[in-house]
Amino acid sequence: NRRMFAMTTTTYRTNLRCAGCLAAIRPHLDALPGLQRWSVAVDLPDKPLTIEGEVQADVVRAAMKRAGYEVFGEAESAPMEPKPSYYPLVLIVAYLVGIVLAFEAATDSFNVMRAMRHFMAGFFLVFSFFKLLDLPAFAMTYTQYDVIAQRWRRYGYVYPFLELALGVAYLVNWQPMVTNIATVAIMAIGTIGVMQTILAKRKVKCACLGTTIKLPVATVTLTEDAGMGLMALGMLMWG
Numbered sequence: 478n479r480r481m482f483a484m485t486t487t488t489y490r491t492n493l494r495c496a497g498c499l500a501a502i503r504p505h506l507d508a509l510p511g512l513q514r515w516s517v518a519v520d521l522p523d524k525p526l527t528i529e530g531e532v533q534a535d536v537v538r539a540a541m542k543r544a545g546y547e548v549f550g551e552a553e554s555a556p557m558e559p560k561p562s563y564y565p566l567v568l569i570v571a572y573l574v575g576i577v578l579a580f581e582a583a584t585d586s587f588n589v590m591r592a593m594r595h596f597m598a599g600f601f602l603v604f605s606f607f608k609l610l611d612l613p614a615f616a617m618t619y620t621q622y623d624v625i626a627q628r629w630r631r632y633g634y635v636y637p638f639l640e641l642a643l644g645v646a647y648l649v650n651w652q653p654m655v656t657n658i659a660t661v662a663i664m665a666i667g668t669i670g671v672m673q674t675i676l677a678k679r680k681v682k683c684a685c686l687g688t689t690i691k692l693p694v695a696t697v698t699l700t701e702d703a704g705m706g707l708m709a710l711g712m713l714m715w716g
Contacts, residue, residue: 490549493524601644607687608637618684622674664706
């Protein structure tokens with residue numbers, strides 16, 4: 478007989494601890510039949526696991542057990558997440574564009590390549606700053622969607638410093654070819670992880686502004702990574 482289940486959202490208390498735990502459970506949960514999405518609120522005490530789809534509790538429990546972790550039962554209520562706002566991101570980009578335009582207005586002529594370089598310098602410096610406000614939390618969140626961090630957790634600790642180095646390199650115009658090639662490579666890798674997450678319809682927090690500002694991994698994240706990569710590619714080709 479065919480068993481029928483209503484499309485539900487259920488939250489479970491778990492004994493998950495860190496980013497490595499998420500990497501361990503991912504293949505087991507992703508393979509569950511009837512699953513639509515899953516997410517773990519790693520910043521909450523019980524590390525609640527939220528399951529969306531036609532999946533029975535014992536199936537979830539068995540999958541977690543295969544990964545070496547336990548489900549202690551349903552949480553009393555799903556963790557309440559504030560509605561995401563892109564206002565902080567828009568405001569940061571607006572500030573950067575305004576500063577770059579003001580600088581160019583103070584010079585004799587508008588230089589597109591110089592303006593792009595200064596924008597990218599400001600972008601990487603500001604975004605690395607937010608990530609470094611809580612580096613361990615950023616690293617943990619980053620493992621949920623970055624293709625390198627999923628396999629090598631320490632990359633989450635390295636990445637903000639890569640952004641910081643790129644920001645300084647663009648600011649002082651150090652080795653433009655090397656800087657732009659590095660940017661294209663890093664942004665391309667980031668774009669792959671974001672695309673995979675979006676296509677899989679997984680509800681994951683974006684760590685582009687660290688964990689201080691809550692944003693989901695969405696099209697805007699893809700635009701951010703791909704946009705910076707394309708700007709660096711353009712500077713390589715026409716700079």
